[in-house]
Amino acid sequence: MGTTPAGETLVQLFDGSPAFPALVGDERWHGFCQPRLRHQVAQDLARWLNLSHATTGFPAIATAVLTEHELTLYEYDDREPTVVTADSDGRFLLTGWSWMPADTDSPVALPTIPVATDVTVTLSVTCGEERFCSFRAVLADLFDEYGHVIPRVHPDHILDVCGDLNTVAYFRHDARLLRFRGSTLVQEDTTDPDAAVVIDRDADGLYPLPGYRCHLDPNT
Incomplete structure (x- = not known):
């Protein structure tokens, strides 16, 4: 510091x-x-x-x-x-x-993240019924430049997570939708077909989902 x-x-x-x-x-x-x-x-x-x-x-x-x-x-x-x-x-x-x-003259070192830390993350916006969308994910670098979590989702859970995120997008009139084209996960923009982004699995076989304004759930 x-x-x-x-x-x-x-x-x-x-x-x-x-x-x-x-x-x-x-x-x-x-x-x-x-x-x-x-x-x-x-x-x-x-x-x-x-x-x-x-x-x-x-x-x-x-x-x-x-x-x-x-x-x-x-x-x-x-x-x-x-x-x-x-x-x-x-x-x-x-x-x-x-x-x-403080009872110290120097800052204490910040903790580090073990590889494959499994946590609950929560979308920082609500949908029609004012409920938060939460799901389990694995952390890597943890946060984007704004402090939002970048969750990495296991293939066994990705369909459920995509469904929840798409539900929130629908109620909030968000143009981004997550869909599979065959075995490929794509983030589509309903207002611009050319703006689709392919989300590849990372080295651990997980799907990283940046840009969704997620935070760590402090209750879990």
Whole structure:
């Protein structure tokens, strides 16, 4: 995470968790700090939350997706996701968690992902009945540039997953549909026949499905 810029202090959620540099004012939430994180630090936080969940299988404080201006936190108790919008300085104010001054002068290394980690992923959008589409998948590189999971689906499950994703696409008027042409999986664009994308199996024989705005389910 590099050196701590002037004016920032290191904060952490509990002993042994990574220390994140942040601006911390005098305001408190039940006695705990309310740090303001730069985008790069918010990216480190999101990655730590997601990696910790994927590697331990234990319900995390939250799983996360980060875009340029929004940090979305999916909490373990099925509450509505919390969306934190960057302020005028491009920082994300985090409140409601037990942030405290760090007891270390250096950040803790982020966990790594074992090969073929099997998890539950959830589509970050709803369909007509406001239900989330969830399915089992295997992780590889884990996340796209926005923090969304890139799931890899086993051939035994791909038809069911395609059906669920296509149902959501139908209700949300999404032009993308997943279909098999013979034994080949294709992502079709109903508005542009020339925009079809062939989805080949990867080296492990799994189907990677990027671009579907999936996040890790924090409850599994």
